[in-house]
Amino acid sequence: MKALLQRVTHASVTVSNEIVGQISDGLVVLVGVANGDTLQDAQYLAQKIAGLRIFADSEGKFNLSVQDIRGKLLIISQFTLLADSRKGRRPSFVDAAPPSQAEALFNSLVDELRLTGLKVETGRFQTHMLVEIHNDGPVTIMLDSRDKFH
Numbered sequence: 001m002k003a004l005l006q007r008v009t010h011a012s013v014t015v016s017n018e019i020v021g022q023i024s025d026g027l028v029v030l031v032g033v034a035n036g037d038t039l040q041d042a043q044y045l046a047q048k049i050a051g052l053r054i055f056a057d058s059e060g061k062f063n064l065s066v067q068d069i070r071g072k073l074l075i076i077s078q079f080t081l082l083a084d085s086r087k088g089r090r091p092s093f094v095d096a097a098p099p100s101q102a103e104a105l106f107n108s109l110v111d112e113l114r115l116t117g118l119k120v121e122t123g124r125f126q127t128h129m130l131v132e133i134h135n136d137g138p139v140t141i142m143l144d145s146r147d148k149f150h
């Protein structure tokens with residue numbers, strides 16, 4: 001399971017001209033679920049996302065997490081994070097989990113993050129979304145649950 005985190009001052013996701021999720025200071029998390037991912041991958045990423053220190057303290061150092069600043073989360077499913085573009089010019093998505101499995105694990109990740117007490121908004125699974133992101137910094141971090149073994 002991959003998660004691309006972007007520190008934001010504002011973000012929203014729109015489906016069919018309707019804002020379905022919107023946050024102020026916090027993180028936009030784009031999530032890709034891979035074949036073979038499990039509930040443990042979702043739990044691992046939830047802990048990393050909630051605790052990752054990528055917000056500045058009073059000295060300007062990355063010492064605070066989204067929990068520390070009482071930030072918000074906008075979680076959006078994005079299977080294209082699993083793109084394999086090593087061969088040819090058209091990316092392959094064979095590493096992405098099937099939609100039913102991906103949606104279940106995506107929802108597990110959202111549930112785990114809500115258990116932290118953070119405000120969590122989401123996009124809509126398997127729909128065309130317009131995402132507006134005001135990346136703060138810019139700060140963008142990639143997490144991969146397969147790194148948990150290192």
